[in-house]
Amino acid sequence: MTELTDRYLFAATRSLPAAQREELSRDLAERIADTIDARVDSGASTPETAEHDALVELGHPAVLAASYSDRPLMLIGPRYFLVWKRLLIFLESFVPATVAAATALGLVLSGGGWEIVGTVVTTGLTVAVHLAFWVTLVFALIERYDTGAVGSADKLLGWTPDQLPQLPEVRRPHRRSDLIASLVWLAIAAGLLVWQQFGVLWIGGERSAVPLLAPELWSFWLPYLFVLIALEAAFAVWIYRSDWNWANALVNVALSAAFAIPVIWLFVEGMLLSPEFLAAIDPYLDADAERVLSVLFIGGVAAICAWDSIDGIIKAVRGGGRGTLDFPGNRSPRRAEG
Known part of the structure; x- marks a missing residue:
C-alpha cells in the first residue's frame, strides 16, 4: 500500500x-x-x-x-450532489453578506438610524434562503431532465487522484494552531475586560472615562470571568495534549454554559452594562433599536457558545481532530503509539 x-x-x-x-x-x-x-x-x-x-x-x-x-447523497442525487454542495457553499459564503453590506451602505447614506440593523439582518437571511432554494431547484431540474450529456460527478468536479488531501504526517499540526489561536483570543478577551474599565466612548474626539461593564461586577462576576478564561486556557492546552473525546466534549459544553448563562442573565437583568454607558448612548437609540440590539446580543452569545459546544461534540464523534484518524496505512505517530 x-x-x-x-x-x-x-x-x-x-x-x-x-x-x-x-x-x-x-x-x-x-x-x-x-x-x-x-x-x-x-x-x-x-x-x-x-x-x-x-x-x-x-x-x-x-x-x-x-x-x-x-x-446516499440523495438530496439532489448522487450524480450531482457534490457539485451542488460545492456551488451552494461557495455562493452562500459571500453573496448574502455582500448584499447585506450594500443594503447597509445604502441605508446609511440615506440617513437611516439603528433601524437598519434589523433590515440588514432580514435582507441577508432572505438572500441566503432564496439562494439555497433557486440553486437547489436548478440542480433538481438538471437531475430530472439530464440525459447524460452533462457527465458524471467526477467529470463535473474535475476530480483526479492528484487532488487527494495529504496525509497528516506530523502529529497534532492542526491542534498546535488551534492552541495558539485559542490562547491568543483568550488573552485578547482578558485584555478587553481590563481595557473597557478605562472607557470605550469617544466624545469630541477624545476617549471618555465611561466603562462598558458595570463597575459593581468587579466584586464577583468579572473575577469569575477571569477565572473562566484561565480554565479555558488550561482546557485548550489539555485538548492539545489529549485530543477530543466524549469527556472533553462534555467539559467544553460545561465551560460554554458557564460563560453564556451568567452573561445572558446579567444582561437581561440590566446588571451587565454600566449606567453611565447606557446614559451616553440612550439619546441615539429608540425603543426598536434597543430591542433589536438586545436580541442580537443574546442571540449572538447563545449562538457562539452553542456552536463551540457542537463543534466539540462533532470532533468527539469523529474520534478526534484531523491527523488522528485510525485507518489502514495511517503513519501518524499516535497510531504507532497505540
Missing part, C-alpha cells in the same frame, strides 16, 4: 464516525488492491500506473464512501 492509496482512504473516511471508519477503510483497501491487480493482469495498466488508474476508476472518495456507509 502506497501513500496515494493511504490518501484516498483518508479522504474517504475522515468524515465518518470512528465506529464505521475502520471497517470501511479495510474494505476499501481490499477493493483498491483487487482493482490494481485486475488492471495489471488484464494489461489495462502498467504496474507503475495501475494504482493511479484504479483510483480514477473508483471515482471521488466522498461518493464511494457514501455508497459504502448507507448514507
